[in-house]
Amino acid sequence: xxxIGFVTPQTIQFDQPLILQSGATISDYHxxxxxxxxxxxxxxxxxxxxHALNASHHVAGAYADDPKNIGWWDNMIGPGKSVDTNRFFVxxxxxxxxxxxxxxxxxxxxxxxKPYGADFPVVTVEDWVQAQARVxxxxxxxxxxxxxxxSLGGMQALAxxxxxxxxxxxxxxxxSTAKLSAQNIAFNxxxxxxxxxxxxxxxxxxxxxxxxxxxxxxxxxxxxxxxYLSNDDMAxxxxxxxxxxxxxxxxxxDFEIESYLRYQADKFADYFDANxxxxxxxxxxxxxxxxxxxxxxxxxLAKTKAKFLLASFTTDWRFSPQCSRDIVQALxxxxxxxxxxxxxxxxxxxxxxxxDARYLNLxxxxxxxxxxxxx
Amino acid sequence: xxxIGFVTPQTIQFDQPLILQSGATISDYHxxxxxxxxxxxxxxxxxxxxHALNASHHVAGAYADDPKNIGWWDNMIGPGKSVDTNRFFVxxxxxxxxxxxxxxxxxxxxxxxKPYGADFPVVTVEDWVQAQARVxxxxxxxxxxxxxxxSLGGMQALAxxxxxxxxxxxxxxxxSTAKLSAQNIAFNxxxxxxxxxxxxxxxxxxxxxxxxxxxxxxxxxxxxxxxYLSNDDMAxxxxxxxxxxxxxxxxxxDFEIESYLRYQADKFADYFDANxxxxxxxxxxxxxxxxxxxxxxxxxLAKTKAKFLLASFTTDWRFSPQCSRDIVQALxxxxxxxxxxxxxxxxxxxxxxxxDARYLNLxxxxxxxxxxxxx
Numbered sequence: 001x002x003x004i005g006f007v008t009p010q011t012i013q014f015d016q017p018l019i020l021q022s023g024a025t026i027s028d029y030h031x032x033x034x035x036x037x038x039x040x041x042x043x044x045x046x047x048x049x050x051h052a053l054n055a056s057h058h059v060a061g062a063y064a065d066d067p068k069n070i071g072w073w074d075n076m077i078g079p080g081k082s083v084d085t086n087r088f089f090v091x092x093x094x095x096x097x098x099x100x101x102x103x104x105x106x107x108x109x110x111x112x113x114k115p116y117g118a119d120f121p122v123v124t125v126e127d128w129v130q131a132q133a134r135v136x137x138x139x140x141x142x143x144x145x146x147x148x149x150x151s152l153g154g155m156q157a158l159a160x161x162x163x164x165x166x167x168x169x170x171x172x173x174x175x176s177t178a179k180l181s182a183q184n185i186a187f188n189x190x191x192x193x194x195x196x197x198x199x200x201x202x203x204x205x206x207x208x209x210x211x212x213x214x215x216x217x218x219x220x221x222x223x224x225x226x227x228y229l230s231n232d233d234m235a236x237x238x239x240x241x242x243x244x245x246x247x248x249x250x251x252x253x254d255f256e257i258e259s260y261l262r263y264q265a266d267k268f269a270d271y272f273d274a275n276x277x278x279x280x281x282x283x284x285x286x287x288x289x290x291x292x293x294x295x296x297x298x299x300x301l302a303k304t305k306a307k308f309l310l311a312s313f314t315t316d317w318r319f320s321p322q323c324s325r326d327i328v329q330a331l332x333x334x335x336x337x338x339x340x341x342x343x344x345x346x347x348x349x350x351x352x353x354x355x356d357a358r359y360l361n362l363x364x365x366x367x368x369x370x371x372x373x374x375x
Numbered sequence: 376x377x378x379i380g381f382v383t384p385q386t387i388q389f390d391q392p393l394i395l396q397s398g399a400t401i402s403d404y405h406x407x408x409x410x411x412x413x414x415x416x417x418x419x420x421x422x423x424x425x426h427a428l429n430a431s432h433h434v435a436g437a438y439a440d441d442p443k444n445i446g447w448w449d450n451m452i453g454p455g456k457s458v459d460t461n462r463f464f465v466x467x468x469x470x471x472x473x474x475x476x477x478x479x480x481x482x483x484x485x486x487x488x489k490p491y492g493a494d495f496p497v498v499t500v501e502d503w504v505q506a507q508a509r510v511x512x513x514x515x516x517x518x519x520x521x522x523x524x525x526s527l528g529g530m531q532a533l534a535x536x537x538x539x540x541x542x543x544x545x546x547x548x549x550x551s552t553a554k555l556s557a558q559n560i561a562f563n564x565x566x567x568x569x570x571x572x573x574x575x576x577x578x579x580x581x582x583x584x585x586x587x588x589x590x591x592x593x594x595x596x597x598x599x600x601x602x603y604l605s606n607d608d609m610a611x612x613x614x615x616x617x618x619x620x621x622x623x624x625x626x627x628x629d630f631e632i633e634s635y636l637r638y639q640a641d642k643f644a645d646y647f648d649a650n651x652x653x654x655x656x657x658x659x660x661x662x663x664x665x666x667x668x669x670x671x672x673x674x675x676l677a678k679t680k681a682k683f684l685l686a687s688f689t690t691d692w693r694f695s696p697q698c699s700r701d702i703v704q705a706l707x708x709x710x711x712x713x714x715x716x717x718x719x720x721x722x723x724x725x726x727x728x729x730x731d732a733r734y735l736n737l738x739x740x741x742x743x744x745x746x747x748x749x750x
Contacts, residue, residue: 235557240560247661257560257561
């Protein structure tokens with residue numbers, strides 16, 4: 001199906017300071033958004049899309065001056081697609097601290113007239129949601145038809161349902177979790193250590209040195225990438241295939257999987273910001289809405305009012321189906337309306353970004369129901 | 376039960392060059408061993424213990440001048456233990472290229488009068504077994520009662536059964552695999568990349584610069600450590616426990632799991648050699664005896680004559696029970712005598728080193744049977 005075509009990002013400037021969960025304040029910031037489709041007269045058809053670690057406000061379509069730069073969820077969102085932009089007004093937003101246009105560590109700190117670097121405040125999922133709510137205010141949207149995201153994006157959708165129960169009718173949480181496990185945190189911390197100890201990191205102030213901590217970013221990306229793919233999928237795609245058919249007896253590339261990971265790592269180091277990587281992994285680690293309720297997720301979700309769709313993928317070992325089941329159970333214990341699908345897909349955590357008919361049809365069916373409510 | 380007490384390592388010098396699988400030759404090398412118990416008159420009670428990544432010839436007992444330095448399998452091997460040194464003559468050996476005493480990259484290359492560094496030849500599991508066979512020759516042992524190892528050590532035991540079918544009566548392969556998966560290789564390659572790109576690695580010649588590529592070693596160890604523990608075990612031991620009870624909103628230590636991994640990483644960087652890490656992970660990646668038989672493991676094992684014991688651990692996701700089952704199936708298809716135990720243990724891959732009554736009793740029972748054969 002055709003994409004939405006060329007799209008144009010917008011910058012929204014905010015002058016009122018945002019007080020963060022850490023107690024720090026960020027003032028004078030801007031957020032990048034894209035919108036697709038048309039907001040209806042009663043502003044009831046808006047859908048907010050929250051992004052994961054390595055994504056942005058560029059959710060669908062392409063840019064006229066960069067036609068190959070397709071939005072990261074273009075297979076999901078567009079005219080006639082699962083989230084149909086002929087029916088819904090869809091908003092993609094780039095979060096604070098990211099490196100795709102919204103105010104982040106590479107931007108100037110007005111107070112020092114230098115890039116924030118490591119001084120950029122640690123932001124949480126809840127902070128992002130507060131900032132997103134201001135975007136909704138700016139657009140005059142009192143209540144979203146749905147807030148939706150996968151992985152870290154799903155955490156934001158879940159946080160919306162708790163922080164602003166009246167501002168969303170549906171909450172769509174895909175391949176996500178209500179809290180990271182010790183193993184998840186461990187992988188994030190190794191990645192952070194790789195960046196923090198890279199001599200080119202300069203304590204976060206590498207911009208002034210005109211270098212990039214590429215070594216750290218490469219290692220961080222390789223670790224992340226392994227956790228996004230399933231063991232079986234990697235076996236299927238790469239197995240023990242050798243680049244040249246023979247062992248090289250050295251430390252260059254022997255196996256295709258090495259070639260693939262190093263290529264992805266190099267690409268990532270070309271465009272991703274090291275401070276952003278630290279910030280976003282911390283936001284992941286810190287998300288734990290049950291924490292304020294002695295670990296009781298049911299209590300954390302007690303004030304939610306939205307209807308929920310959760311989806312997980314059988315081979316996702318980063319945020320396994322059990323993570324979604326735990327959220328479903330906590331919602332059910334609160335008598336919330338919950339749909340849950342566990343999709344048998346081979347592609348691990350990455351499945352939430354990929355084409356899978358059952359998955360795309362599930363989302364399509366759910367949004368068709370939301371559309372019915374509008375009509 | 377008491378340990379074997381104080382032990383003394385021995386150095387064996389070899390003057391005949393060893394031709395390696397790569398085609399390279401290593402001449403003038405030495406291997407470190409320790410022995411426990413007494414070789415019987417007909418030299419039929421010898422048991423060879425092969426070590427995994429981070430271990431050595433120091434399998435049991437302690438050193439008089441370093442009494443806290445207990446052998447890595449002291450819980451398994453000693454008087455009255457599962458492998459009873461009152462009955463068996465047990466040999467621990469440090470492999471070529473390791474950093475615990477046998478000739479390795481930190482030693483002088485006679486041809487250049489400098490440390491080998493990155494010039495140390497890539498060695499394979501099969502190369503190690505060839506070198507171990509020379510140790511057996513040196514000790515006058517024609518046939519081992521058993522060759523035994525866990526993880527990478529299990530690969531060596533398995534290689535013994537194929538390379539020297541007449542030289543072992545029993546082959547004990549614990550928590551091992553006949554080949555690494557793409558995911559296993561991927562983790563190894565990230566670790567290698569962390570070391571290779573550490574500015575203090577100097578292409579492997581860091582000895583001359585009087586530095587150690589600590590950053591790379593730390594990251595490598597953290598990655599490795601995560602794969603040794605089970606997700607459940609990590610959740611049980613660390614969960615989301617915070618060091619101070621509060622989020623720090625910075626990039627220092629928040630979670631206990633971070634503290635633990637960084638501490639282990641620092642310790643590892645203090646003693647482990649970076650070139651050895653590269654070599655040993657390559658040996659792991661390259662092990663694939665079925666490769667010469669078009670991937671048919673049954674054919675690879677067709678010439679074996681030993682009896683086999685395999686054991687795996689339910690929560691081991693590095694070398695899962697399925698890896699052991701594949702070996703068992705290939706052996707059974709060759710009508711070999713095979714015992715196999717899948718042990719329900721929470722500790723992941725590390726379980727092969729830990730105290731678990733069912734596991735230690737299993738090994739004890741198997742070796743009691745071997746002892747019966749001797750009598």
